Amino acid sequence: MAPRKSEKKFMKISVSIPWELLNEFDKIIEEHGYQRSEAIRRGMRTVIDELQKRKRYKSLAEGENRNSR
Numbered sequence: 001m002a003p004r005k006s007e008k009k010f011m012k013i014s015v016s017i018p019w020e021l022l023n024e025f026d027k028i029i030e031e032h033g034y035q036r037s038e039a040i041r042r043g044m045r046t047v048i049d050e051l052q053k054r055k056r057y058k059s060l061a062e063g064e065n066r067n068s069r
Contacts, residue, residue: 017025029039 025039026036029036034042
């Protein structure tokens with residue numbers, strides 16, 4: 001049975017991050033009141049949204065190029 005929309009399943013992961021990058025990340029998210037996990041989830045969603053948008057634009061551009069020939 002699939003979880004209800006209000007129920008979220010979380011997966012713990014392990015990643016390697018340069019110390020300097022993590023330190024900078026932790027400082028900036030603390031200034032903005034984010035917890036690390038929340039900030040990482042938001043960042044992942046931002047990357048996914050951006051890459052999907054690029055894919056749509058590329059698909060549209062390729063369609064326009066085929067139609068203009």
